[in-house]
Each structure stands twice: as C-alpha cells, then as structure tokens.
Amino acid sequence: MMTSLRIAFLPLTDAAVLAVARERGFAEEEGLSLDLVRTTSWATLRDRLVYGQVQAAHMLAPLAVAVTLGLSQQPAALAAPFKLNVNGNMLVMASDFAKALDPDIVRRLADPLGTAHDFAAAIGLWRRKPVIGVVHRFSSHALTLRYWLASAGVDPDRDVMMRVLPPSLTVEAMRAGEIDGFIAGEPWGSAAVDAGLAETAAIGERIWRRGVEKILAFRESWMEENPDSVDRLLRALARAAAWCDDPANHGELAHLLSQPRYVDQPAELIACALSGNIVARVGEPAVANPDFMLFSREATPFPWRSQALWIYSQLARWGMVEHSADNAAKAGGVFRPDIFRRALANSAEPMPGASMKLEGAVAAPLAVGSRRGELTLGPDSFFDGRVFDPDRIEAFLETFGARR
C-alpha cells in the first residue's frame, strides 16, 4: 500500500532532491508516491502548506521561520527536519551598472568585500536608486543581499530599492527594464547572463560559504501525527540528495529538471549551478565554484538549530521581528535535528553529535564528532569574518552597530 504525499515546490534547480526522489524511485522504495505541485509564488506555496492542501513544501528557510513567528499572513507552527540544499544563488546586475565593478570577473567574485565597496560606489554613479529584485522579504536572498550591502555601509532600506518578484519573472523584468538586477536561485541568474541582460556581481557561496537555502517544511502538527510517513520521506530524500551530489549524475539531473513540469529551462543553464562552472559574463569562460550548491556532502541536509537562529538574528537586525528570548526559542525550534536523527537512525548518513555549532568558524575542512560515519565539515566562513555564536545573539547583534 503506497502512501501518497503532496509536496509544493517552485521551479528552481534546488527542487532537485524532491524531483529525484520521485523520478529515480527513491520515494517508491520507501512506499511513498509523491505528487509534486508546481507553484509560481512563495505566497501560494506558503498558503498551500499552512491551509493543508499539501503535506510538505520546498520552502525558503527564512519564510518557515517567519510564518512560525507570525510575520507572514496566517501564523502557523512549521517544522523543518531536513535541508534540501546549501547555497546556489547569484546576484546579477545590468551590464551598465556592473561597469563600476572590477572588470576582471574572477577577481570580482573572489573578493566580495571589495566588490561590495565597488557596488556602493556604483550606487552613487547610477542616476537613481538601483532597483534590485529579491524573491521574497523572507528569503535567504534578501538576507544575504542586506548583509553584503551593509558591510560596505550601504543601507538596504534607504540606498537601494528592493523589489519583490518571483524567480520565474526575474528575467522578463530585467528585459523590460523594471529592475536593474536581481538575486535569485538558479537557473535564473544564469538565464539572465545567457540572455546578455546582466552579469554576475556576487555569488552567494562566496558571501556565506555554507549558507542555508531551501528546507523541507511541514506543519508541525501534521509532522507529529505522521511520524512514519515523515521518516520514510526523509530516508528517500537523503538517498536522493546523495544521488544529486554525484557529478556522474549531473547530466541526467539537468535534463530531468529542464522538463516543463519542473524548471522548464534549458538543461545547459541548469547544469551550470550543478557543476559550479558559472558563466558570469556572456561569451567569457566559466569560473569554477566547486561548492556553488551542495545537496548531500558534509551532512548538508542536517538542520543545525544554529542556522535557524542565524536567520532569526538577521530578521531581528533589520527590525522585522522584536528580539526576545521567546521569539528566539520559537525561531530556533523550527529546525528539527531530533526528527532528522530519528528518521535516519539506521541509515549510512553521517550524524552530527551536536545540534548547534558556531556558524562561520570553520576556515578549512574540519573533522567533527559524529555518532556514526566520518563527518568533515567544509569551510563555512562569512566573507566579513564574523562568527555567529547562537548562545550569544545579543552580543552578535551589537556587532552591527546601534541601529543595525
């Protein structure tokens, strides 16, 4: 007897693990039949999850935190026991704007701090406030962009216009001149570069080398009432994630995602993010970023509570939520390492011994305590060298200055 699960997703390369779990039989082996519901806006994905039209969703990690804190329409307790990927985003800007950045693209991408300062100068040279598309107020993209701009003294609420639009509309908006650039998940940045509309200004992975991106979100109540289905789904996704990370499968994966029912973009564009060979300016050779997007290695799917709290710290920093011990506990509680451990107890998945860690403290690959298997964490540093201690949120917030 197959259990049927409906899962909402947006057409993005990082929906890969869900697509592969369904198409390569990993879900079926666990007795699950996945009905993947393609959705065009985060608002609709959120509503389908909150009002129970789907059991799970491919969600922006900050959106899951925000819904739980009651910041995005109907409040609901959401739970994220599995991360679907790490990183995979790019900031692209119109070629005219990018003229003020380092013309050597390799140097530009390798030095996000220098580029942030060049970007601040470029804002001054632009005749009006540049309009930058972000996919949602509560997205890793918006938080990354804010963090990066602020490092060069740019106030993202004052010095630029952030315009919200869903990833699938970004390229058209560039073409129509409604935005001067955007930050979004792949393949949309590559699509804008390929169309000759923009060039890459920054890569998410160079800003936070192991930045949280999409998570698998459930309503907490449903997750608790259906432990068996949840565990089976997590096991299927863990195997699908390992398959997605294997370079031998990238060609097939790009082809699968290119289908109209998934991303509906050319396979060659999708392949860029998978291999990390990013074409940052049309006609130039690709720049290698081997850690551009991770699905499985280094225990990528493990939902570190400290990462939910980092997201929370940024929401508090920008005044989107009032910092209190209660809010912090709620936000941290969205990530559920306990469910991850239960579901994958008898699998080969490496299992971190802790649920929290310092974020940004690993500068070079580091072997860490694991209950099973060998676990090496990759470098997770922030480009500005800050380290986030989840037990000292106030102190961390103070490092951003009085207001921010």
Place this chain on the structure above:
Amino acid sequence: MRIVIIDDSGLRATVLEEGLREAGYDDIHIVPPRGAFVARLERMAPDVVLMDLGSPSRDTLEEMLTVSRALAKPIAMFVDQSDDMMIGAAIDAGVSAYVVDGLRKERVKPVLELAVRRFNAFARIQAELDEARTALSDRKIIDRAKSILMNQRSLTEQDAYALLRSSAMNQGKKIVDMAQALITASDLLGGPL
C-alpha cells in the same frame, strides 16, 4: 465597499466582475498585475483585493501590503481565519483575498463566496473552451487525412472517412490518431499535401 480584482485574464476578471455587479456591488476595478500596478492599487485604497491564487505576482502584492505607507489600514489575507471550510473552498477554487483591517466578516463573506463560485464557473468555461479547441484541431487532422486518401486512392469523401473509421476500429485506435499516423506516413513518403 471598493473591490479591486487583480487579473491578467480578461475573461476571468469579467466573469467575476459581472457576478459582483449582479449582486449589487458597484465599486469594482480591474487591475492587471503589470508594471506599476502596486502604485495604482495604493491610490485606489481598496477594501477588498481579489487575486488568482496561481498568479506569480502575489509575492509582489503581499510585499506592498506589508510596506505600504499609503494605505491607511493594513490589509491581510482572508477575513475569518476560523472558517476553515471557506478558506479551503477559496484555495481549491484558486481565489486569494486580502481584506482591509476592521471590515466585518459578515460583509466580506458574501464577496468571497461569490468569488469562489465565479472562479469555479470560469474554470468550467476554460475547460469547455479547451475541449472545443481540441475538437477543432482534431477535425482539421481528420480532414487532412481524408484529402490524402481522396487524392491517392481516388475515393469520395464519404468513402475516405469510412476507410479511416474502419481502420481505426480494427486497430483499436481513435480516428484522430489513425488520421495523424496516415499524415505522418504520407509526409515521410513525400506524398502530396
């Protein structure tokens, strides 16, 4: 009560607007979700905003509802969060509704119910149109296959159709599939037409 319908499809918006007017609402505006639609919406100061749940512009609208200083009162989704049936029906029908703070739910509920009925009616019309369109293209394919047979085998139109039909029946296929196979074969063989 000022109602704004954000919609790209002329037909769906018309179907909804007609229904609302029949029910006695007369302050209705249709805004397509393009360009500076957010600024237009702010100037209109609506009490209720209705939008297709499948519209990719919902995130843009919600952001505006969050940050707008031009709107006197906040606007939030649905009105009666306790009415799960209503919300379920709205989501099934593909309706998303944003309602200004303070508007009583008795006043909003009929609008929402009407929108759900009209969205469902529109979905039916759409399905019928699609069906009609398919039927039309089916007929074109059959006509083309018939004329190939008429030319190549000097058959009358009636006999050509009878031959198509009996061949389809013998092979357990639909006539249109048989006709398509014939056209493909004829193209491959470099036949006329």
